[in-house]
Amino acid sequence: MIKVGIVGGTGYTGVELLRILAAHPEVQLTAITSRKEDGLPVAEMYPSLRGRVALKFSSPDKANLTECDVVFFATPHGVAMAQAPALLAAGVKVIDLAADFRLQDVAQFEQWYGMQHSCADLLKEAVYGLPELNREAIKSARLIGNPGCYPTTMQLGFYPLLKAGIIDADNLIADCKSGVSGAGRKAEISLLFSEASDNFKAYSVAGHRHIPETVEQLQKMSSTPVGLIFTPHLVPMIRGMHSTLYAKLNTTIDNAALQELFEKTYQNEAFVDVMPFGSHPETRSTRGSNTLRIALHRPGNGATLVILVAQDNLMKGASGQAVQCMNLMFGLQETCGLTQLPILP
Numbered sequence: 014m015i016k017v018g019i020v021g022g023t024g025y026t027g028v029e030l031l032r033i034l035a036a037h038p039e040v041q042l043t044a045i046t047s048r049k050e051d052g053l054p055v056a057e058m059y060p061s062l063r064g065r066v067a068l069k070f071s072s073p074d075k076a077n078l079t080e081c082d083v084v085f086f087a088t089p090h091g092v093a094m095a096q097a098p099a100l101l102a103a104g105v106k107v108i109d110l111a112a113d114f115r116l117q118d119v120a121q122f123e124q125w126y127g128m129q130h131s132c133a134d135l136l137k138e139a140v141y142g143l144p145e146l147n148r149e150a151i152k153s154a155r156l157i158g159n160p161g162c163y164p165t166t167m168q169l170g171f172y173p174l175l176k177a178g179i180i181d182a183d184n185l186i187a188d189c190k191s192g193v194s195g196a197g198r199k200a201e202i203s204l205l206f207s208e209a210s211d212n213f214k215a216y217s218v219a220g221h222r223h224i225p226e227t228v229e230q231l232q233k234m235s236s237t238p239v240g241l242i243f244t245p246h247l248v249p250m251i252r253g254m255h256s257t258l259y260a261k262l263n264t265t266i267d268n269a270a271l272q273e274l275f276e277k278t279y280q281n282e283a284f285v286d287v288m289p290f291g292s293h294p295e296t297r298s299t300r301g302s303n304t305l306r307i308a309l310h311r312p313g314n315g316a317t318l319v320i321l322v323a324q325d326n327l328m329k330g331a332s333g334q335a336v337q338c339m340n341l342m343f344g345l346q347e348t349c350g351l352t353q354l355p356i357l358p
């Protein structure tokens with residue numbers, strides 16, 4: 014059994030990790046931390062886990078994290094980088110759901126996250142945890158920077174086209190919508206029910222911290238410079254993410270060939286569903302599952318392609334993806350513990 018620790022067990026990605034891992038056949042939950050809820054049984058805070066998780070939360074300093082085989086950090090940016098060096102030295106693998114180990118460019122990290130990186134030397138060995146594009150490196154990694162939720166949709170949506178070199182890489186547009194759980198379980202006025210429900214708005218239009226992460230990764234797929242306009246929106250639903258991506262074709266290609274390109278690229282991927290051309294993936298068709306769905310459109314049969322991508326921000330966008338990485342790192346079947354079907358309605 015793999016002994017697993019979770020730092021930040023009370024947050025939304027933390028409890029999603031617990032939901033997945035409590036039913037994972039190869040995992041023994043060993044430590045779950047919370048600074049505020051030290052001593053509280055997990056199932057008392059989350060009755061959904063009654064009878065399935067017997068552990069109590071413990072404060073991070075008391076938790077037996079070095080006894081674990083792997084520790085997930087479901088914490089704000091900056092927490093994992095303070096603790097990862099000691100855990101790695103003790104032989105513990107680390108998967109950070111925040112951004113501490115996503116960007117290779119330290120200056121970009123410090124600019125966008127407003128903090129100094131305390132172990133930039135570890136970035137060289139950190140592996141970006143997007144299995145569909147980075148599977149082999151993840152298998153042998155000790156340290157994973159799990160992707161952001163929006164970047165996962167943008168990368169999997171643009172990847173086949175950039176790799177084939179058939180779109181203008183310098184003019185990519187991503188119009189993305191997230192459910193409110195994407196902002197975490199914290200008390201903030203903009204996240205109150207009477208502020209976020211029955212409302213719809215864009216935010217961070219001038220620049221969002223997912224831009225450097227996404228561009229750094231998209232650039233690896235393209236032989237020409239990548240330019241990205243990314244506009245996130247908050248929508249009044251709890252879970253779910255929908256990204257509408259736009260790209261201009263630079264070659265003559267018919268719709269059947271485009272569809273084939275996507276189907277071939279993802280034919281062996283358990284968690285990427287390429288739907289029939291012209292389909293409309295809905296967030297509720299991914300809710301609670303690790304599946305990301307993609308569909309292609311070509312309005313007026315013109316040069317602009319519209320790629321629709323839907324996922325659950327807490328699953329493929331965060332905790333499901335992190336467990337997918339763990340499975341690869343420990344030589345397990347990639348789908349182990351991740352076969353939940355979406356919840357509908």
Ligand SMILES: NC(=O)C1=CN([C@@H]2O[C@H](COP(=O)(O)OP(=O)(O)OC[C@H]3O[C@@H](n4cnc5c(N)ncnc54)[C@H](OP(=O)(O)O)[C@@H]3O)[C@@H](O)[C@H]2O)C=CC1
Nearest residue numbers: 021022023024025026047048049087088111195197198331
């Ligand atoms: N929500 C989402 O859809 C996604 C989130 N992410 C990223 O995953 C990470 C976690 O997100 P999310 O679960 O939404 O966040 P939450 O705000 O819901 O939870 C944060 C957790 O971290 C703990 N925590 C906070 N500060 C510290 C600290 N200094 N040391 C130890 N523990 C701490 C909190 O518990 P306590 O205060 O009791 O210790 C809490 O359990 C973030 O970096 C987020 O950006 C990534 C993709 C998607």
Ligand SMILES: CC(=O)N[C@@H](CCC(=O)OP(=O)(O)O)C(=O)O
Nearest residue numbers: 111112161162163191192195196
């Ligand atoms: C709705 C909402 O607020 N979403 C978050 C993104 C959550 C996420 O994936 O981001 P990181 O792990 O990079 O913080 C935001 O836009 O800041």
